[in-house]
Amino acid sequence: xxxxxxxxxxxxxxxxxxxxxxxxxxxxxxxxxxxxxxxxxxxxxxxxxxxxxxxxxxxxxxxxxxxxxxxxxxxxxxxxxxxxxxxxxxxxxxxxxxxxxxxxxxxxxxxxxxxxxxxxxxxxxxxxxxxxxxxxxxxxxxxxxxxxxxxxxxxxxxxxxxxxxxxxxxxxxxxxxxxxxxxxxxxxxxxxxxxxxxxxxxxxxxxxxxxxxxxxxxxxxxxxxxxxxxxxxxxxxxxxxxxxxxxxxxxxxxxxxxxxxxxxxxxxxxxxxxxxxxxxxxxxxxxxxxxxxxxxxxxxxxxx
Amino acid sequence: xxxxxxxxxxxxxxxxxxxxxxxxxxxxxxxxxxxxxxxxxxxxxxxxxxxxxxxxxxxxxxxxxxxxxxxxxxxxxxxxxxxxxxxxxxxxxxxxxxxxxxxxxxxxxxxxxxxxxxxxxxxxxxxxxxxxxxxxxxxxxxxxxxxxxxxxxxxxxxxxxxxxxxxxxxxxxxxxxxxxxxxxxxxxxxxxxxxxxxxxxxxxxxxxxxxxxxxxxxxxxxxxxxxxxxxxxxxxxxxxxxxxxxxxxxxxxxxxxxxxxxxxxxxxxxxxxxxxxxxxxxxxxxxxxxxxxxxxxxxxxxxx
Numbered sequence: 056x057x058x059x060x061x062x063x064x065x066x067x068x069x070x071x072x073x074x075x076x077x078x079x080x081x082x083x084x085x086x087x088x089x090x091x092x093x094x095x096x097x098x099x100x101x102x103x104x105x106x107x108x109x110x111x112x113x114x115x116x117x118x119x120x121x122x123x124x125x126x127x128x129x130x131x132x133x134x135x136x137x138x139x140x141x142x143x144x145x146x147x148x149x150x151x152x153x154x155x156x157x158x159x160x161x162x163x164x165x166x167x168x169x170x171x172x173x174x175x176x177x178x179x180x181x182x183x184x185x186x187x188x189x190x191x192x193x194x195x196x197x198x199x200x201x202x203x204x205x206x207x208x209x210x211x212x213x214x215x216x217x218x219x220x221x222x223x224x225x226x227x228x229x230x231x232x233x234x235x236x237x238x239x240x241x242x243x244x245x246x247x248x249x250x251x252x253x254x255x256x257x258x259x260x261x262x263x264x265x266x267x268x269x270x271x272x273x274x275x276x277x278x279x280x281x282x283x284x285x286x287x288x289x290x291x292x293x294x295x296x297x298x299x300x301x302x303x304x305x306x307x308x309x310x311x312x313x314x315x316x317x318x319x320x321x322x323x324x325x326x327x328x329x330x331x332x333x334x335x336x337x338x339x340x341x342x343x344x345x346x347x348x349x350x351x352x353x354x355x356x357x358x359x
Numbered sequence: 360x361x362x363x364x365x366x367x368x369x370x371x372x373x374x375x376x377x378x379x380x381x382x383x384x385x386x387x388x389x390x391x392x393x394x395x396x397x398x399x400x401x402x403x404x405x406x407x408x409x410x411x412x413x414x415x416x417x418x419x420x421x422x423x424x425x426x427x428x429x430x431x432x433x434x435x436x437x438x439x440x441x442x443x444x445x446x447x448x449x450x451x452x453x454x455x456x457x458x459x460x461x462x463x464x465x466x467x468x469x470x471x472x473x474x475x476x477x478x479x480x481x482x483x484x485x486x487x488x489x490x491x492x493x494x495x496x497x498x499x500x501x502x503x504x505x506x507x508x509x510x511x512x513x514x515x516x517x518x519x520x521x522x523x524x525x526x527x528x529x530x531x532x533x534x535x536x537x538x539x540x541x542x543x544x545x546x547x548x549x550x551x552x553x554x555x556x557x558x559x560x561x562x563x564x565x566x567x568x569x570x571x572x573x574x575x576x577x578x579x580x581x582x583x584x585x586x587x588x589x590x591x592x593x594x595x596x597x598x599x600x601x602x603x604x605x606x607x608x609x610x611x612x613x614x615x616x617x618x619x620x621x622x623x624x625x626x627x628x629x630x631x632x633x634x635x636x637x638x639x640x641x642x643x644x645x646x647x648x649x650x651x652x653x654x655x656x657x658x659x660x661x662x663x
Contacts (some may be wrong), residue, residue: 171581232585232634234597241585247635275633276580277475281536281545293538324643329579330536330651331551334638339628347634 057154057210061194066136066178070150070216073141080180080194086139087131092177094200095273095305096207097123099230099243102251102352103345105337112345120251120352123271125305128198129181133214136178142216146172150221151197151208160224167213168206168230169221170199170244178211200303201275203243205230236343243346246275248333250283250308250325251352263316263358268294270352273305274327282326283308288319300328314358322351361458361514365498370440370482374454374520377445384484384498390443391435396481398504399577399609400511401427403534403547406555406656407649409641416649424555424656427575429609432502433485437518440482446520450476454525455501455512464528471517472510472534473525474503474548482515504607505579507547509534540647547650550579552637554587554612554629555656567620567662572598574656575609578631586630587612592623604632618662626655 061080069075078086100115101122116122137149152167170176176199180187187193192209199206205225220226226242233240250272255261272280279300284291294310312321324333334340337350365384373379382390404419405426420426441453456471474480480503484491491497496513503510509529524530530546537544554576559565576584583604588595598614616625628637638644641654 232630234586241632243634245580245582245633247633276549276582278549278580282538326536328545329549329551330547331635331653332638332644334636335640335643339639340636349635 056189058189059154059194059210064194064212066195066211066214068136068140068214068216071143071146071218072137072216073143076136076140078136083131083136083178083180083195087135089129090132090177091127091129092198092200093125093127093301093304094177094198095123095125095303096198096204097246097273099203099205099346100344102249102348105350105352106341106345106348109338109341112343115345120253123273123305126182127184128177128179129184130177130179130198133176133178133197136214137172137216140216142172145218146216147218148172148220150215150217150223151211152213152215152223153192153208154210154212157225160228164224166225167208167221167223168226169217170202170206172216174199174202176200201245201277203230203246205243230346231344232346233343246273247347247349248272248274248278248280248325248327248331249349250323250333252285252321252323252354255321255354255356257354259354259356261356261358263314265311266314266358267309267311268321269307269309270323271305271307272296272325274325277302278327278329280306280325281328284324285310285312286322287312287314314356316358318355318357320353320355322353324351360493362493363458363498363514368498368516370499370515370518372440372444372518372520375447375450375522376441376520377447380440380444382440387435387440387482387484387499391439393433394436394481395431395433396502396504397429397431397605397608398481398502399427399429399607400502400508401550401577403507403509403650404648406553406652409654409656410645410649410652413642413645416647419649424557427577427609430486431488432481432483433488434481434483434502437480437482437501440518441476441520444520446476449522450520451522452476452524454519454521454527455515456517456519456527457496457512458514458516461529464532468528470529471512471525471527472530473521474506474510476520478503480504505549505581507534507550509547534650535648536650537647550577551651551653552578552582552584552629552631552635553653554627554637556589556625556627556658559625559658559660561658563658563660565660565662567618569615570618570662571613571615572625573611573613574627575611576600576629577609578629581606582631582633584610584629585632588628589614589616590626591616591618618660620662622659622661624657624659626657628655
C-alpha cells in the first residue's frame with residue numbers, strides 16, 4: 056500500500072484532450088459535482104476454487120466466492136473530468152495508472168488499465184460515507200461499475216485519453232482470457248452474470264426442515280440482475296431479491312427451502328436483463344489463469 | 360406490411376423534450392449527419408426449436424437458427440435527433456412506435472417498445488446501400504444494435520422520450536422472460552452471447568475426412584464476440600473469426616475439422632468480451648414463450 060500525502064496528491068489528465076489538467080483533491084471537490092454510486096468490485100479470479108477442482112491453476116489465489124464486495128463510492132464522475140479536459144476526436148479509451156508498483160511483470164511496473172471512453176465511472180475519495188481507506192486506494196481511486204475489479208485502479212495518479220486500449224502489463228499481458236498460456240487471448244473487461252450461495256456454507260450441518268439460503272448475484276456492463284434461483288437436489292425455487300435492480304451493483308437474495316434429513320446439494324444461478332444465465336458446469340469454463348468462473352455455485356450440506 | 364407514402368411520412372418526437380419535432384424524411388436527411396452501421400437483427404425466439412425439444416412452446420414459431428440477419432443500415436443517429444429535440448431532465452427511456460397494427464393483444468394495437476435513453480441506435484431509411492424495403496420497415500425504422508429484434512421498430516412514426524420503459528403491449532406484456540405464463544417476468548432487451556452452426560446441416564451426410572464447419576456468433580449491448588469453439592464428439596477446436604469485433608454485429612466463423620466415418624455430434628459455443636459463454640444444456644433455459652435460447656448449438660452428421 057503506497058503511503059500518499061492527500062495534500063500533495065495530483066491527478067494528471069492528458070493524451071487526446073484539448074486542455075491537459077493537473078488536479079489536486081481540492082480541485083476535484085471544488086470543480087465537479089459530487090456523486091454517490093453503489094457498485095460491486097470483484098476480482099476477475101473470484102470463484103477460481105471451483106475451476107481448480109477441474110484442473111490445477113498454478114500461481115493464483117484459490118478464491119472461493121468472497122473475493123467480492125459492494126460499497127457506496129463518493130466522488131466525481133470520470134465523464135465530467137474528461138469533459139473539462141475536452142475529449143478530442145479519435146479518443147476511444149481512457150487509461151488509468153496508479154502509484155502502486157508491482158514486480159510481477161519482471162521489472163517495476165505501475166498498475167493500470169483502460170475502459171472505453173464513454174463508460175460511466177467514478178473518481179472516488181469516499182467509501183460508504185467515510186474517507187477512502189488506504190487499502191482501498193486513498194486518496195483517490197477509479198471505480199468502474201460492471202467491470203472486473205482490476206479496472207478500478209487504486210492510488211490513481213494518471214488518466215490518459217487514447218485511441219487504443221491500455222498497453223499496461225496488467226491489461227495487455229495479464230488479466231486475459233486464454234485457452235493456453237502461450238496464446239494472447241483477450242482482455243477481461245465487463246463481467247458476466249454470476250451468483251453464489253453465502254449461507255449455508257459448503258459442508259455445513261443443520262437441522263432438516265426450513266433452511267434459509269442466502270447469497271449475492273451480479274452482472275456486468277449496463278445489465279441488471281433480474282432473477283435468482285436455488286435448487287435443492289435439482290429442484291429449482293425462485294429467490295427473493297433485495298432492493299431495486301442497479302447496473303454494476305450486486306443484489307443480495309434469500310429463499311427458504313424445505314430440506315429433508317440426509318445429504319443435499321444446493322445450487323444457485325442468476326439471470327440478468329440480457330436473458331443470460333450461468334453455465335451449469337465449470338469444466339467448460341476452465342482457463343489457465345482461472346478467471347471469470349460463473350458456473351452454477353454448488354454447496355453440499357448435511358441435515359439431521 | 361403497411362403501405363406508406365414516403366413524401367407524406369412524418370416522424371414525431373415528443374415527451375420529455377424541450378422542442379417537440381415533426382420530421383419528414385427530407386428533414387432527417389437535411390438536418391442530420393448520415394451514418395452507416397453494421398448490425399445484426401435477431402428474433403427473441405431465434406433457436407426456439409431446441410427449447411421445443413425440451414418441452415412444448417404452444418403458439419410460437421419453431422425457429423431454428425436462422426431467425427437472424429446482418430446488414431449495413433444507413434440513416435441518422437437516434438442520439439442526434441433526440442439532441443435536436445432537447446432531452447429534458449428525468450428522461451430515462453425513448454419509446455418507439457410503428458404504424459403496423461397487431462390484433463394479437465385483443466384490440467388493434469400499434470407495435471412499439473423502448474430502449475434506455477443513452478443507447479446508440481439508428482433511424483434507418485437504407486439497408487445495404489439500397490432504399491429500405493417495405494418488408495424491412497420502409498420508409499423508416501429504428502435499428503438498435505445489441506438488442507432483441509423487437510426493439511428495432513419498423514414503419515417508425517413516433518419517438519417519445521419518457522421517464523419509464525415503454526408500456527406498449529409488445530414490451531409490457533409480450534417479449535418477456537417468464538417462468539410461467541401467469542407471472543409478469545421481465546422484459547427482454549440486450550441479447551446474450553450466442554452462436555450456431557449454419558453448415559453442415561443437422562442430419563447431413565458427407566464424406567469422412569476434412570469437414571468445414573461454418574456459422575454465426577453474436578453478443579449484445581456493447582459486448583463483442585471474442586472466440587468461437589466447435590466440438591466434434593466433445594473435443595473442442597477454435598474457429599477462425601471473420602472481420603474485426605464490432606458490438607451489435609455478428610461474426611461469421613469457420614473451422615475445418617477431421618471427422619472419421621460414422622455418426623458424430625458437432626457443437627458450437629461462443630465467448631464474448633464479458634468472458635461469458637453459452638450454457639451447455641437447453642433444459643435449464645426452457646421458458647413458456649421459448650425466448651433467448653443460447654444453449655450450445657448441436658448438429659448430428661453422418662460421415663461415409
